[in-house]
Amino acid sequence: MNTIESQNNNALDGPIISTFLKYLLPSTVGMLAMSSASIVDGIFIGNFVGVEALAAVNLIIPLLSVLFGVGLMLAIGGSVxxxxxLGQKKQNAASAIFSKTLIATIVYAIAxxxxxxxxxxxxxxxxxAGEILAPLMSEYYRVVLPFFVAQLSTIVLYFFIRLDGFPTLASTALVIGAVLNIALDYLFIAVFDWGLSGAAWATGLSQLLPLLTLLAYFFKKKRKLHFSIKQNNWSEIFHAAYNGLSEFINEISAGIIALIFNLLLISRAGIEGVAAITVLNYLLMLGFMVYFSIADTAQVMISQNFGARNVARTKQLLATTLLVTSVVSVIxxxxxxxxNESLITMFLDDQGTEKTATMAIEFVYYMWPIFIFAGVNMAISGYLTAIHLPFQSGVVSICRSLIFPATLLITLFMLFDDNRFVIALPIGECLTFLIALAYFIRHKPERAIAEDHVKNG
Structure with a gap:
């Protein structure tokens, strides 16, 4: 029997603002902790190993983004x-998709x-990769890749544990991992002088402790989700993953755009150009992680209220999401x-990096308008995912993260003989906003819930 007695669920009946913040604040702390680990990696690599090592890591990012994207698609799609x-009070069905998502992710990671x-x-x-960067890339890649099992398992547990009403536990695990990563970066890079392999070992080992922390969830008496290795109807995992299509598109597109960026910058500005955009990417990552936390919080709460067909509460949650997103954009x-200058110089030592720093500051002034539209686009895409419209969400994601940026990057690169071609990214976000707004108007909560009622009874 799928339907069992209801348990308290603040996502469905708690105060809007306080419940939203209950989920958002731990998520933001966790996401910033996770991104800060990468940023601290960049600071240690840039200051203790060098600009070439920083560029080498950036060349690997497209590949890791693609591999990570599949795991993220499974995690978010399954949790939605x-x-x-859970909104329909079908806890056995929710537990089944939790189990299948975790098993499928582990199998995928090993493969x-x-x-x-x-x-x-x-x-x-x-x-x-050329002769200079290939050995550095290999030094990092061969160490960090085997830890993907722990990293992807952590991501799956993170999203489902948050969904089940334990956001503090989920975010605490990420914070623990970030703190460990910083400590190991200092030990392996600054003290032991292990170079890029030290950064890789720090990143990999720091994935293990968050996973162990999240396993405490299975000892929680009030949890609604239960794991079982015996499952059937495995085709459901593909339907669930489809719900996470937009997140997969974001990750794989980020990898493709990073690859295009790297190739264009190598041809025009050399290794210093790649290093400069790497520094800017670290800064953009902070803002985007906060946006991601907001969209994730909206998904957790809206998906349950969508299942419960609560129109008024869904509209209130959506308004809260857009308001918080706008405030973050301004900040x-x-x-x-x-x-920008103070932030950029944190990643670079004092020897031979003036050109890199100058280019990074130049990129900032071309790229800052990206924050006008990116947060709203991510919020609307997350909303569409939460109300089970993965195609529409995927269209928004692929436009903002691949189609517009790739087309504009190549076009503007041919038009300009300097670095102004990087304005392709904010222009792409602006064009995407028009599409996202059209989808939002077409699928407002009252209409989306009514259509789901007609479709599924």
Missing amino acids: RAGKF IIAIGLLLEPILFRLLG AILILLCF
């Missing part, structure tokens, strides 16, 4: 589907580790414009 089941190591030379050539723009 489980959220709808990509084997394939990724086997095809390393071919992959590096496709990423544009991000002010910080980027007022403190």
Whole structure:
């Protein structure tokens, strides 16, 4: 029997603002902790290993983004589907999709580790690695890739544990991992002088402790989700993953755009150009992680209220999401414009990096308008995912993260003989906003819930 007695669920009946913040604040802390680990990696690599090492790591990012994207699609798609089941009080069905998502992710991670190591030379050539950067890339890649099992398992548990009403536990695990990563970066890079392999070991080992922390969830008496290895109807995992299509598109597109960026910058500005955009990417990552936290919080709460067909509450949650997103955008723009030089110099040592720093500051002034539209686009895409419209959400995602940026980057690169071609990204976000707004008007909560009622009874 799928329907069992209801338990308290603040996502369905708690105060809007306080419940939203209950989910958002731990998520933001967790996401910033996770991104700060990458940023601290960049600071240690840039200051203790060098600009070439920083560029080498950036060349690997497209590949890791693609591999990570599949795991993220499974995690978010499965948690959204489980959220709808919880809203319908079908806890056994929610537990089943939780179990299948975790099992499928572990199997996938093991497969990509084997394939990724086997095809390393071919992959590096496709990423544009030359004689200087290829050995550095290999030094990092061979260490960090085997830890993907722990990383992807952590991501799946993170999303489902948040969904089940334990956001503090989920975010605490990410914070623990970030703190450990910083400590190991200092030990392995600054003290032991292990170079890029030290950064890779710090990143990999710091994935293990969050996973162990999240396992405490299975000892929670009030949890609604239960794991069982015995499952049937495995085709459901593909339907669930489809719900996470937009997140997969975001990740794989980010990898493709990073690859295009790297190839264009290598041809025009050399290794210093790649290093400069790497520094800017670290800064953009902070803002985008906050946006991601907001969209994720909206998904957790809206998916359950969508399942419960609560129109008024869904509209209130959506308004709260857009308001918080707008406030974050204003703050991000002010910080980027007022403190860009100080932020950039954190990643670079004093020897031979003036050109890199100058280019990074130049990129900031071309790229800051990205924050005007990116947050709203991500919020609307997350809303469409939460109400089980993965195609529409995917269209928004692929427009903002691949179609517009790729087309505009190549076009503007041919039009301009300097670095102004990077304005392709904010222009792409602006064009995407028009599409996202059209989808939002077409699928407002009252209409979306009414249509779901007609479709599913």
